[in-house]
Amino acid sequence: MSEYGTQFLPRMGPGPSVVVAGGGTAGHIEPALALADAVKRLRPDATVTALGTEKGLDTRLIPARGYPLELIPPVPLPRKPTTDLLRLPGKVRGAVARVREVLTKVEADVVVGFGGFVALPAYLGARGRVPIVVHEANARAGLANKVGARFAAAVVAAVPGSGLPDAQVLGIPLRHAVTTLDRAGLRAEARRRFGLPPNGPVLLVFGGSQGARSLNGAVAQALPGLLHEGIGVLHAHGPTGQAAPPQPGYVPLPYIDGMHLAYAAADAVLCRAGAMTVAEVSAVGLPAVYVPLPHGNGEQALNAEPVVRAGGGVLVPDAELTGDRVLAELVPWFREPGRLAAMGAAARASGHADADERLAQVVFGVLGR
Structure with a gap:
């Protein structure tokens, strides 16, 4: 209550x-x-x-x-x-x-x-x-x-x-399905649902219902390096977005139906910083690389600032998002499970x-x- x-x-x-x-x-x-x-x-x-x-x-x-x-x-x-x-x-x-x-x-x-x-x-x-x-x-x-x-x-x-x-x-x-999500309990089911590897880390990438061109391009560049590190990728690229062909460890989808299962399957997120996105990702305790929209009044960066300040993620400007930057930000997280867990806890604590x-x-x- x-x-x-x-x-x-x-x-x-x-x-x-x-x-x-x-x-x-x-x-x-x-x-x-x-x-x-x-x-x-x-x-x-x-x-x-x-x-x-x-x-x-x-x-x-x-x-x-x-x-x-x-x-x-x-x-x-x-x-x-x-x-x-x-x-x-x-x-x-x-x-x-x-x-x-x-x-x-x-x-x-x-x-x-x-x-x-x-x-x-x-x-x-x-x-x-x-x-x-x-x-x-x-x-x-x-x-x-x-x-x-x-x-x-x-x-x-x-x-x-x-x-x-x-x-x-x-x-x-x-949604109650998000705020009461048992990520650990649903992890195996969620990974089976999406065809992801049952073990090892998974990165969830999404840019909203329409995807995001800059995120899609950076993921395509970073994909060989991510797979080499044993990092699976669940990628919602949008209905018109471009993505690499499916391959072991990489699952591209135009849209994710059942977002709570995607959160359960993932260990970290690469996403935009819309208000709902930041709220959901932090509520389920996932660390994230937030890439605010490069136009508008700058509100997306402001949306993510409390989570970033708490240690639950990082902000990367859209113009600086490349495949190399994705690898530089995310690979160290996955190499240190303790750090990943601490960031997830910080993200959850910063949410409502x-x-x-x-x-x-x-x-x-x-x-x-």
Whole structure:
């Protein structure tokens, strides 16, 4: 149980109706669904409804997890507030009206938003009608959450310094299958599943659902050296990414279905530094070489900094990622199992595996006021 205890759990009468708004990308949807799962674990009588759009991954991910999906018109977000946004142009007005219909239909008690183009109309539609909880997963808050935080009942962030005032730092809600993962117990099964060697170290490489060209190229260059060292490689290269042909010890896949098994099979990770990636990799106790995206506002490097500072990984700039750099960073880890174990422990200690239930307690606390 979280540090907030059980003081907010008892509530007589019908269970609470919680609406989550985290559509568009997996980085917004997965934390919303992890919270939904935690709410249902703690309050089986609760109902959870998800807001989303026909674009993105909403229609695939949300119904598959068993939650009703209410579609709203997509609202593209500018990077900065504009006079058009403040005047509520037609698309925003239509989306806000649709949100209010949904809130009435499901008799919503609270709206929990996770940023993105679904969250902004959710915040505006709930304002003055239903209390709002804002969760920011990234090291730098986006526009939707900056707007929502101005009139939210509670504001939560994954890491310090998000730019949202008075935010409680709780981490990112993660799937229960990840936070309760028994890597050692699943190791043999996971390696059989992927066709990896049953013994010896394994490196997991992935760059998100679409892969990452620089990671793919560096792995191709480093592969002979990795295999020579007896290091197996499980490589998710993306649906259009290039990879070396399969060979003993090397398993390339366009996409990994069952990521928790990939974590169980691995001993270290080479990956990007998106907020969800950093949260999951650290929660399962895997040391990682984080390679932040080379564009944007630099938030990916900030996402990984707490883990790196704790000793659970290293940061390598995208422009410096080569096959030689991969070997230089990773081979010494695999040659020293004690060092690898210590880094994994540091990674786990830096994470927030209980963020789903802690956020659920914040939500219950808002309902209890």
